[in-house]
Amino acid sequence: MKKLEQIPLDGDLPSPKGVALAILDLCRREDATFTDLAQLAQTDPALAGRLLRQANSAAMGGGRPVASVLEAIRRLGLGTVRNLALGFSLVDQHQNGPCQGFDYQSFWSHSLLMAIAVQQFGTTMNLGSGEELFACGLLAQVGRLGLATVYPAAYGRLLQDTDAHSPLVEREREHLHTDHNELTAALLTAWGIPSALVEPIYHHEAPEASGFLAGSRPQQLASVFHFARCIADLGLAPESEYGNRSAALLLLGGKLGLDADALDHAINELMPRWREWGNLLKVPAAALPTFAQMSAADARRPELSGTPTALRVLLVDDDATSRCIVESVLRDVLGHTVISAGTGAEALAVAVDAQPHIVITDWMMPGMSGLELTHALRATEWGQTMYLIMLTGLDAEDEIAEAFEAGVDDFLTKPVNVRTLRARLRAAGHYVQLLEAWERDRAQLKQFAAELAISNRRLEHTAMTDLLTGLPNRRAGTDALAKAWPAASRSQQPLSVLVLDIDYFKRINDTHGHAVGDKVLVAVAQELQRAARKNDAVCRWGGEEFLMICENTDLKAALLAADRLRRTVESMKIDAGGSPIRTSISIGVASREASMIDADSLVNAADRALYRAKESGRNRSCIIVQGQLRCLP
Numbered sequence: 001m002k003k004l005e006q007i008p009l010d011g012d013l014p015s016p017k018g019v020a021l022a023i024l025d026l027c028r029r030e031d032a033t034f035t036d037l038a039q040l041a042q043t044d045p046a047l048a049g050r051l052l053r054q055a056n057s058a059a060m061g062g063g064r065p066v067a068s069v070l071e072a073i074r075r076l077g078l079g080t081v082r083n084l085a086l087g088f089s090l091v092d093q094h095q096n097g098p099c100q101g102f103d104y105q106s107f108w109s110h111s112l113l114m115a116i117a118v119q120q121f122g123t124t125m126n127l128g129s130g131e132e133l134f135a136c137g138l139l140a141q142v143g144r145l146g147l148a149t150v151y152p153a154a155y156g157r158l159l160q161d162t163d164a165h166s167p168l169v170e171r172e173r174e175h176l177h178t179d180h181n182e183l184t185a186a187l188l189t190a191w192g193i194p195s196a197l198v199e200p201i202y203h204h205e206a207p208e209a210s211g212f213l214a215g216s217r218p219q220q221l222a223s224v225f226h227f228a229r230c231i232a233d234l235g236l237a238p239e240s241e242y243g244n245r246s247a248a249l250l251l252l253g254g255k256l257g258l259d260a261d262a263l264d265h266a267i268n269e270l271m272p273r274w275r276e277w278g279n280l281l282k283v284p285a286a287a288l289p290t291f292a293q294m295s296a297a298d299a300r301r302p303e304l305s306g307t308p309t310a311l312r313v314l315l316v317d318d319d320a321t322s323r324c325i326v327e328s329v330l331r332d333v334l335g336h337t338v339i340s341a342g343t344g345a346e347a348l349a350v351a352v353d354a355q356p357h358i359v360i361t362d363w364m365m366p367g368m369s370g371l372e373l374t375h376a377l378r379a380t381e382w383g384q385t386m387y388l389i390m391l392t393g394l395d396a397e398d399e400i401a402e403a404f405e406a407g408v409d410d411f412l413t414k415p416v417n418v419r420t421l422r423a424r425l426r427a428a429g430h431y432v433q434l435l436e437a438w439e440r441d442r443a444q445l446k447q448f449a450a451e452l453a454i455s456n457r458r459l460e461h462t463a464m465t466d467l468l469t470g471l472p473n474r475r476a477g478t479d480a481l482a483k484a485w486p487a488a489s490r491s492q493q494p495l496s497v498l499v500l501d502i503d504y505f506k507r508i509n510d511t512h513g514h515a516v517g518d519k520v521l522v523a524v525a526q527e528l529q530r531a532a533r534k535n536d537a538v539c540r541w542g543g544e545e546f547l548m549i550c551e552n553t554d555l556k557a558a559l560l561a562a563d564r565l566r567r568t569v570e571s572m573k574i575d576a577g578g579s580p581i582r583t584s585i586s587i588g589v590a591s592r593e594a595s596m597i598d599a600d601s602l603v604n605a606a607d608r609a610l611y612r613a614k615e616s617g618r619n620r621s622c623i624i625v626q627g628q629l630r631c632l633p
């Protein structure tokens with residue numbers, strides 16, 4: 001990620017103004033109080049209303065509703081108020097702008113839906129305060145607005161280049177020497193958003209390439225931002241994309257442990273909030289079908305009307321008399337629904353809307369011939385499955401061969417005979433029914449594939465998770481080490497591990513029983529997880545033993561972390577039903593050394609240090625450096 005000053009920019013970047021700017025300044029002061037902030041916020045009634053709305057949102061846990069701005073600010077916290085004021089100020093200022101190809105309204109509509117989705121799924125996954133996530137979701141794409149603001153002409157051209165096939169970030173880098181993710185990260189950093197949030201946002205478009213440790217908080221955050229982004233993409237997508245986009249969301253949801261019902265429920269809950277917030281911020285928010293309806297969209301095709309054999313037929317003929325005759329046979333004798341067109345061009349336009357099952361077209365027509373119409377229809381995705389019948393003159397063998405080559409399915413000679421027409425349409429009807437059955441099967445298969453991905457994800461999660469504590473288990477820890485070791489060798493970055501073991505745990509079991517022992521184990525595990533730095537991975541290594549993997553961490557920093565964890569556990573009062581239980585842990589710490597051949601040798605070294613910590617009285621941390629052991633305190 002580049003710093004703002006390293007990014008080549010031409011003009012002024014988006015920045016907060018007015019009350020929002022004053023709030024940002026105030027929050028920088030150490031002596032800022034809630035009252036100062038409330039007084040300032042009240043000078044902007046729209047902001048005050050929006051803060052009240054957010055403080056009273058469902059995500060606040062259903063507490064007593066707040067009625068005053070001061071109370072709202074207390075509930076939200078300084079940092080969140082600051083970030084919300086920043087976001088709202090940008091929305092207000094940039095409802096439109098100078099970049100022709102940039103749709104400012106859609107941009108905010110998309111950002112708003114993303115904000116609401118990040119808030120909803122991020123809070124469910126315990127990834128932080130919902131309001132902070134909301135503000136970050138609103139700004140997660142702000143680099144795009146930045147590029148539209150500083151390079152209105154060049155960025156507009158780039159966005160409108162419909163022939164370009166490479167991803168937008170690549171084209172941005174090629175033409176503007178930076179990309180929207182880089183600019184987003186630089187702006188968020190300049191506005192004081194912590195790097196623990198900026199980095200996952202930077203990687204949210206391709207979280208799998210982020211290099212974050214699987215299961216770590218940054219990786220979970222990047223995934224949840226990515227997921228929210230895809231929901232926002234679906235919210236603004238044309239109807240024709242509902243099927244594919246919702247199938248992709250089902251797969252992503254599966255990776256986050258959501259099945260189709262849970263996803264349907266959650267997304268349907270988001271939509272009214274999108275519209276409420278849209279009203280408040282004056283940003284468009286569409287009324288969408290339910291997620292289940294969107295998922296089924298791909299399989300949907302207009303129902304056959306009337307009897308099961310009734311088909312929608314598009315009849316194309318420039319000769320009005322002959323068209324009328326065939327039309328009345330099709331409709332009155334054979335019972336089909338008929339749409340007619342007098343030219344190829346008209347037929348094309350009608351076909352887009354009417355999506356006929358069958359097209360019967362005359363060959364010779366002024367303007368677009370039947371053959372050209374066939375080519376044009378077959379070139380579209382929706383035209384490929386239509387059943388095409390060409391009307392030809394008698395003795396036209398060469399023409400018929402040419403028509404088949406162009407993609408027609410059948411031909412009829414003029415003048416049209418009713419018996420032949422009926423027989424040909426029966427065959428066409430059979431084809432349509434088979435096609436529809438195939439489309440239903442395909443939709444079902446897609447659903448099965450999504451469900452399977454969800455089950456696989458669940459199985460994978462179960463196989464990698466310790467049932468009692470919910471921490472990653474030994475297998476997950478071994479996998480994480482197997483990735484961290486070569487990464488450290490390649491980058492020559494330090495790598496440390498801590499082996500942590502609860503002291504006299506057997507005594508707890510013996511004195512209070514196994515069930516209480518379990519509660520102590522869970523409490524310690526949760527506390528270790530909570531107190532660990534965000535990039536460190538904690539797993540249950542076995543029994544009452546835990547392993548912590550600290551990438552990019554040298555021995556000194558690892559020892560400091562170890563001692564902080566040790567003191568945290570020492571100060572715990574664990575509520576297991578009776579009087580609070582106190583416990584402690586001993587920790588062995590080791591860092592990767594040139595003489596170590598693999599990750600096992602690193603863990604073995606930390607084990608030796610742990611053994612020394614136990615030996616020298618427990619509740620302490622020991623390190624090992626080139627075979628030499630030393631303990632704290």
Ligand SMILES: Nc1nc2c(ncn2[C@@H]2O[C@H](COP(=O)(O)OP(=O)(O)OP(=O)(O)O)[C@@H](O)[C@H]2O)c(=O)[nH]1
Pocket residue numbers: 468501502503504505506507509513514515516517518521542543544614618
């Ligand atoms: N309740 C409970 N006990 C467990 C679990 N896994 C291992 N244990 C118990 O943890 C105890 C570990 O005992 P020891 O290895 O003697 O170690 P300790 O009593 O902690 O003593 P030191 O490690 O030397 O401080 C054994 O009694 C195990 O049965 C578990 O999942 N739940």
